[in-house]
Structures are given as C-alpha cells and as structure tokens.
Amino acid sequence: MRLVNLHPNRGGAIALGVLPFLILLFAYVLGSNTRLAENPDDKLLPSGSTLVESVKQYAFEEDRRSGEVLLWVDTVASLKRITIALGICATFGIAFGLAIGAVPYVRSTLAPFVSALSMIPPLAILPILFIVLGLGEVAKVALIVIGVTPVIIRDLALRASELPNEQLIKAQTLGASSWLLASRVILPQLWPRLIDAVRLQLGCAWLFLIAAEAIASTEGLGYRIFLVRRYLAMDVILPYVVWITLIAFAMDWALRTLRARLFPWAETAK
C-alpha cells in the first residue's frame, strides 16, 4: 500500500504523538548530565532535581521578600492582561468585521484603513504606547489590542464576504432588512470563525504580552523570565516557558471545545 493510505490506529497515534516529546526530554537529560559531569556549577542545562527545587520554590512557597507565591502572582497578572486584551480584540473584531463584510459603504470606507493598520509592526509603536499611556496596565493591553485586532477584523470581513451570494439573496426574498440580514444570517455564521481567528492569534498575543512585560512591569510571566535572565537562572526560565506553553495550549483547547459545544453546525460543515 502507498504510504499516504496507511493510517495508525488510535493507540499508535497517541504513542506517535508522544514520541517527539520523549525524544526532546531524553536529549535534554542527556545534555544536562554530560555538562554537569564536566562542570557541576554549569547553569545552562540544570538537572531535574534543581528544576524541581526551583518549581517548588516559585510555585508553592511564599517569596521571602514579598510574602507572595511568585508563579501564582505572575500567572494571575499575565492572564488578566491577555484575557482583557483578547476580549477587546474579539469585540472590535466581530463588530468591524461584520460591518465591513456586510455593508459595501463601510467596506469602501474602512477596509483600506484596516489593511494599512494591520501592517504596522506593533512592537515598533510600543515606545509610543509607553510614552502616551504610561507604564501601567493600559499600555500592555493596548499593545495586544493594536497587534491582534486588525488581523481579526480582516479575517472576519473576508469570511463574511465569502458567504455565498445565493444565501444573502435568498434571505432578502424572505423579507430580511439589512439589519436582519446582518444579525440573523451573517453574524451567527461569523461566531465560530471569530473563535478560530482568536485561536490563531493566541501566539501573537502572548508574544506582545511578554514583550510589554519584559520592558516595563512589576509582575507577570514575561517580567519574571526577563528578571531572572540576569542571573542566568535557567532553572526558573525553563519551567516558566513550559508553564506559558501549557496555558496557551489550554486556552486553545478551551476555545476549540467551546466552538464545538456552541456551534455544532460548524463542525459538520466540513
């Protein structure tokens, strides 16, 4: 049989999926042991026991200076920023995406402007945000909003314009006004696509968040990583990176589940 027609069974698929993670883990342990055997003070690839010790210290013990559990404080701060920012992005995204996709006059007015906005590298205007909005929470949320919203708007406007013309004409022959066409025909079909658009932008949102936190912050996952970098504390950085990855993965999974739960029709559409 051809390779393209061979499919692993369920157990095999899981085993194959786990395999690259195991290889990475094995390579790390091997590298770490080799380096530590040569120089017990090596900080680049800390041993498993050192990592566990650091995780215990950051995730379960109160910090001696502030009396707070640092990982917990950082996680809450970062999650608050990213969820508020993504909420704002989604709100603007669906509103403008719908308007641009559904109304030709709005499309002519706003589509070129949004396209231009989406080409601005958000990190290039980060200094402007800090100057104008100060070093507080607003600037960090604003960076994510500015970076992610235009992309979501463009995506949703594109999706709205991809709806078959037959559907829109049919709705009009059933008596739909522009408002009803937007609210009962186009908008409901954009919701699952909004979730997809946000999922695809999760990576970018985290990138912007960590960049903003690295530059000006007093707590947050990105802040901590850049703080301990000064001490070459790989035993802290590595668990933080894994933790951020896990959170992002969980958010993606939650959104995917939400989409399947709320919009079952969009699952069968494929």
Place this chain on the structure above:
Amino acid sequence: MASVTVKRLWKEYGKQVVLENLNFTIADHEFVTIVGASGCGKSTFLRMLLGVEAPTRGEMLIDGQPIAPEPGPERGIVFQRYSLFPHLSVLQNLMLGLEFEGSRWLGRLFGAKRRVAIDKARALLDLIGLDAARDKYPTQLSGGMQQRLSIAQSVIREPKVLLLDEPFGALDPGITSDMHEIVLRLWKANRMTIFMITHDLKECFQLGTRVLVFDKPRHDPQSPEVYGATVTYNLPLDKDARSAGIHSSLPLTSSHLTPIHSSPTESAPVF
C-alpha cells in the same frame, strides 16, 4: 394575483447584447418553464425578475407595477444550491421567513406567534416529507432533501412569483420525479406564478403550462456579441393534456422545435 408583463426588454453588458427585444405577457398562476442553450440569457432574465440586475432598456411589470430594484418577499427564489442557512436547523430554516415577517428588529418570534409559525412550518415540512428531519442541520441532509427544503423555504411567505433556477440540475435523476410532484403540489396550493429554468426538456413539458424557448435568431460569426437572444418560441401547453401524461398526447412534434435539435419526448438533458 401576479401577471408578469415584459415590454421591449433589452439587456446589454457594454457592447455585448445578451437579450434583445423581449415582449410577452404571462397570466396569473402560470407555470412557465424556460429552456435554451447555455449562455443565452435565461439566468440573466431570471436575475432581472429577481431584481439583482437591471434591464438596459424596456420594462418588466408584475401586476402592472415595475419590479423593485432589489430582491423582496413578493418574489421567491430557489437556486441550484447554497441557499440554505447552515447555522439553522431544518425547522429554523423554514421559519426564518415568518420570523423576518413578524419581527422587524429581533427577527425572532416568541410565545403564541412562535407557536403559530412552528405549526405552519411543520405543516409544510410534513408536505415535503422532512418533518422527521426537522432538528437536523442542512449539511446533514442529502441533496434532494436540501432542495425540497429550499423550495418550501421560498414558498412559506407566499410570494406572488416563484423563480426556480435549475433547481434539480445537481440532483440524481431518480429523485426528480418526487421533486416535480412537490413543486406541482405547492404551485397548486399557493396562487403563484412560477418561472423555472431547466435543461431537461421532459421536465419542461411535464411541469409547465407554458414553455419559453430562448435562442439567438441571428448570428454574426465575425462579432458574435452584436446579436442577443430572444424568446423564439412561446408555447402554451394544454393543461389537461399535461395531467393526462403528455408524452404521447402532446400536439407538439419535433418539427415545431427544430431550433432545439431534439424532440420533446427525449428525457436526457440536451444542452
């Protein structure tokens, strides 16, 4: 009541003439079938009736009134595909027209009004044999079921004119006879005038009370765009003959239909 009058109607795209000088009147409650070669303006004609395209010259009147320049509830449409709403269940798809009618801002009905709408939709679902599938989504239906739903959806607001653009073109030949029965039943139950484009000559004679044949009467091989198509035959069919089974008793012979290069009894699509 819906008579349709077409007077000196022309449609041109730039220099290309698509339709030239259409003149006819269709009486109320006729079932008009339209045949003709590909690219001779049948769909353009239907789109003008629908209001998504404007005539270049001439008039189109429904009951003496000019046609509104955008689609509206007095003219229903069934396309070949893509006209169901994938996010709504079968019942919701059917109720949508009633909800648009009864609720201008929310597009949703509640309480007693909603129950009336559900009853009306379910009666229609029963008629088209889809009541058991009422909670499914359109993508879970077969092509024939989708098209039955699409037809019922167009009829529920009782349009004066129903336009069918090759509604069975994408279906298995086996299903089409069921579909014909449904269309005829709906046509008899609602007092509407139907225009149906088809590529199937058998279908066209079986269903119609009048056949319009679109063709180009003149042809210039050097510049094919200067002459458009027009209605070359406007044939009223005897309704009694139709209900008695037209294949044998129809007074038409193939000699009447030489421009179509085929006899009306041939069942396969010809174009």
